[in-house]
Amino acid sequence: MKKAEIQSLKEKVLAGGEISFEQAVELIQLQSQDEIQTLLESADEITRRFNSNEPGLCSLLNAKSYLCGEDCGVCAQSVRFDPSADRYGLMHPEKIVEAAKRAEKNGAQNWQNQAENLL
Numbered sequence: 302m303k304k305a306e307i308q309s310l311k312e313k314v315l316a317g318g319e320i321s322f323e324q325a326v327e328l329i330q331l332q333s334q335d336e337i338q339t340l341l342e343s344a345d346e347i348t349r350r351f352n353s354n355e356p357g358l359c360s361l362l363n364a365k366s367y368l369c370g371e372d373c374g375v376c377a378q379s380v381r382f383d384p385s386a387d388r389y390g391l392m393h394p395e396k397i398v399e400a401a402k403r404a405e406k407n408g409a410q411n412w413q414n415q416a417e418n419l420l
């Protein structure tokens with residue numbers, strides 16, 4: 302794929318379009334340093350156009366601590382492990398929503414859809 306083609310794809314995406322699966326495959330197979338540099342610059346421009354420069358804040362709540370019946374070997378929540386952390390079952394949905402509202406008040410974003418689905 303030539304530099305001009307990469308730039309053409311960039312313009313298409315900047316205009317709100319999408320690239321095809323086949324075009325994406327071509328992009329990940331670029332070999333020339335010049336073309337890869339063009340791809341990186343294009344990706345940077347697209348990212349800066351569609352994403353804010355502001356960080357997004359989020360908050361995590363451990364709604365259930367330990368006591369998971371599954372056995373995922375890397376997870377300390379598994380009932381097979383004996384962590385020193387507090388252990389408690391799934392929090393009541395209203396407590397989770399309260400925590401989400403507190404997190405939002407403190408600057409976390411996008412809690413509402415997830416929290417309301419619990420009720």
Ligand code: SF4
Nearest residue numbers: 369371373376378379
């Ligand atoms: S990752 Fe942890 S919490 Fe999730 S299912 Fe596995 S053991 Fe349970």
